[in-house]
Amino acid sequence: GAVVSQHPSRVICKSGTSVKIECRSLDFQATTMFWYRQFPKKSLMLMATSNEGSKATYEQGVEKDKFLINHASLTLSTLTVTSAHPEDSSFYICSARAGGQYNQPQHFGDGTRLSIL
Amino acid sequence: DAKTTQPPSMDCAEGRAANLPCNHSTISGNEYVYWYRQIHSQGPQYIIHGLKNNETNEMASLIITEDRKSSTLILPHATLRDTAVYYCIVRRNQAGTALIFGKGTTLSVSS
Numbered sequence: 363g364a365v366v367s368q369h370p371s372r373v374i375c376k377s378g379t380s381v382k383i384e385c386r387s388l389d390f391q392a393t394t395m396f397w398y399r400q401f402p403k404k405s406l407m408l409m410a411t412s413n414e415g416s417k418a419t420y421e422q423g424v425e426k427d428k429f430l431i432n433h434a435s436l437t438l439s440t441l442t443v444t445s446a447h448p449e450d451s452s453f454y455i456c457s458a459r460a461g462g463q464y465n466q467p468q469h470f471g472d473g474t475r476l477s478i479l
Numbered sequence: 480d481a482k483t484t485q486p487p488s489m490d491c492a493e494g495r496a497a498n499l500p501c502n503h504s505t506i507s508g509n510e511y512v513y514w515y516r517q518i519h520s521q522g523p524q525y526i527i528h529g530l531k532n533n534e535t536n537e538m539a540s541l542i543i544t545e546d547r548k549s550s551t552l553i554l555p556h557a558t559l560r561d562t563a564v565y566y567c568i569v570r571r572n573q574a575g576t577a578l579i580f581g582k583g584t585t586l587s588v589s590s
Contacts, residue, residue: 396577
């Protein structure tokens with residue numbers, strides 16, 4: 363089945379550091395990838411939709427200059443949390459759907475747990 | 480996309496069938512019903528989806544009522560590893576449309 367790989371799985375860093383998270387579709391091409399954030403005991407919240415070769419679309423309340431998204435190829439999207447602060451500590455999860463197959467499910471990575479000290 | 484309503488929690492004995500209900504009374508004709516689950520500290524796992532016919536795969540069965548206003552996910556023989564949060568999501572199938580997660584149902588399977 364379709365596999366989405368996310369790296370790293372866990373990051374601990376100091377306040378003010380920028381952190382890059384990679385999301386790869388391993389066995390299919392994804393024209394669209396999605397980034398979610400999940401706080402403890404809460405549900406997943408959609409942050410942005412990443413489109414290959416174009417600018418990402420951000421959900422209301424998500425700062426595009428804070429969370430930089432790059433979808434440079436059909437198999438890779440990256441999320442960079444710039445100048446991270448403790449309130450950015452969260453579980454970040456990416457998701458992808460095979461290009462052009464709108465009836466197919468989204469597949470999710472295993473998430474990145476970000477802890478800012 | 481139409482909203483869904485699920486009970487916040489359910490319990491099930493190991494080996495028994497787990498029947499998880501979902502209400503989506505405002506669903507429209509071109510919206511699919513998707514089920515995902517999330518085991519603690521992992522990304523969501525796809526289970527099954529359907530439009531109007533009942534569906535079955537190796538993980539579960541999906542029963543959709545004839546009026547499509549509700550559905551039930553059935554795990555035929557629950558195991559301890561099925562303990563997770565189960566999300567029922569209604570979504571139109573069009574480009575760029577993401578899954579929007581509600582609060583889901585926390586299923587606890589016990590021996």
